[in-house]
Amino acid sequence: QVQLVDSGGGLVQAGGSLRLSCAASGRTLSNYRMGWFRQAPGKEREFVAAINRSGGRTHYADSVKGRFTISRDNAKSTVYLQMNSLRPEDTAVYYCSASSSFAVATITSEYGYSYWGQGTQVTVSS
Numbered sequence: 259q260v261q262l263v264d265s266g267g268g269l270v271q272a273g274g275s276l277r278l279s280c281a282a283s284g285r286t287l288s289n290y291r292m293g294w295f296r297q298a299p300g301k302e303r304e305f306v307a308a309i310n311r312s313g314g315r316t317h318y319a320d321s322v323k324g325r326f327t328i329s330r331d332n333a334k335s336t337v338y339l340q341m342n343s344l345r346p347e348d349t350a351v352y353y354c355s356a357s358s359s360f361a362v363a364t365i366t367s368e369y370g371y372s373y374w375g376q377g378t379q380v381t382v383s384s
Contacts, residue, residue: 264353270382278352281336287330289358290356290358293306293357307322307326325342
């Protein structure tokens with residue numbers, strides 16, 4: 259098993275930046291594909307970004323492509339989400355997640371991820 263702790267959220271003005279971190283403990287992080295999801299009030303949880311075990315491949319939701327960057331440092335057991343050019347519609351609770359699946363079809367589905375962080379609130383003011 260792996261335990262995940264999200265951090266780095268906060269309040270930022272539109273156009274600003276934040277970097278989220280996800281610290282992992284327990285099983286070695288390199289055993290997992292990692293993802294970030296978010297959930298806004300009254301909405302379903304949605305996929306944001308994913309990164310493969312080595313960090314060589316990434317995948318993004320269309321809504322964040324070109325603005326957000328996911329990365330990982332397996333030696334530090336940490337995954338990051340750099341968020342630039344933030345918009346009010348990015349306001350949500352952001353969750354880090356870990357998947358032991360190798361199936362491509364599960365990359366963007368929350369059901370493909372078995373482990374979750376507690377979430378960190380990101381609020382973007384207009």
